Amino acid sequence: xxxxxxxxxxxxxxxxxxxxxxxxxxxxxxxxxxxxxxxxxxxxxxxxxxxxxxxxxxxxxxxxxxxxxxxxxxxxxxxxxxxxxxxxxxxxxxxxxxxxxxxxxxxxxxxxxxxxxxxxxxxxxxxxxxxxxxxxxxxxxxxxxxxxxxxxxxxxxxxxxxxxxxxxxxxxxxxxxxxxxxxxxxxxxxxxxxxxxxxxxxxxxxxxxxxxxxxxxxxxxxxxxxxxxxxxx
Numbered sequence: 162x163x164x165x166x167x168x169x170x171x172x173x174x175x176x177x178x179x180x181x182x183x184x185x186x187x188x189x190x191x192x193x194x195x196x197x198x199x200x201x202x203x204x205x206x207x208x209x210x211x212x213x214x215x216x217x218x219x220x221x222x223x224x225x226x227x228x229x230x231x232x233x234x235x236x237x238x239x240x241x242x243x244x245x246x247x248x249x250x251x252x253x254x255x256x257x258x259x260x261x262x263x264x265x266x267x268x269x270x271x272x273x274x275x276x277x278x279x280x281x282x283x284x285x286x287x288x289x290x291x292x293x294x295x296x297x298x299x300x301x302x303x304x305x306x307x308x309x310x311x312x313x314x315x316x317x318x319x320x321x322x323x324x325x326x327x328x329x330x331x332x333x334x335x336x337x338x339x340x341x342x343x344x345x346x347x348x349x350x351x352x353x354x355x356x357x358x359x360x361x362x363x364x365x366x367x368x369x370x371x372x373x374x375x376x377x378x379x380x381x382x383x384x385x386x387x388x389x390x391x392x393x394x
Contacts (some may be wrong), residue, residue, distance in 0.1 A: 285302050309341045
């Protein structure tokens with residue numbers, strides 16, 4: 162759902178539902194149509210969902226355009242949809258170019274696939290993502306304090322991942338973010354229905370990463386503030 166559509170759940174202080182800004186459809190390696198993923202998320206209690214399929218130089222315009230169309234078509238349902246991308250396995254020197262192309266094609270949300278320990282991500286991807294001012298650096302693996310400090314300065318949120326494998330370094334990410342004052346945000350990285358977040362899973366992942374009650378509330382607040390900003394833009 163795009164700007165101008167009603168979104169009462171983000172206007173007040175009532176329970177906002179789940180805000181998840183990192184999901185995938187069959188436009189990359191997910192299994193669901195955007196419309197089905199949105200419907201399942203709505204039934205699961207989501208108030209905001211980011212559709213962020215994988216892109217690189219070869220498909221950024223086409224995938225972004227399809228996700229923008231999906232968001233524009235699904236007007237009038239009680240969930241907000243933010244069309245975006247996840248820049249994935251792109252050589253660091255090309256990340257800024259792909260980010261610019263995605264924004265020019267209408268992406269409201271930019272995620273960069275960080276240096277997770279379970280995939281052969283290019284070295285220096287984290288640094289390039291932060292320099293490109295991505296909104297979220299997904300599963301950044303063994304991110305350094307210097308990188309996290311720069312993320313804080315640039316306003317880039319560091320993701321704590323609910324996805325198997327990527328979640329292995331959540332504790333490290335949380336600790337480094339705490340040390341330098343960087344913001345953290347939870348993402349499902351959902352590829353199929355069973356990956357969608359639940360309130361219990363949100364709490365388990367945040368607390369399992371070592372966040373205290375106030376810090377967990379801060380991660381939820383980061384998601385809310387980022388969603389508001391992106392929906393307004």
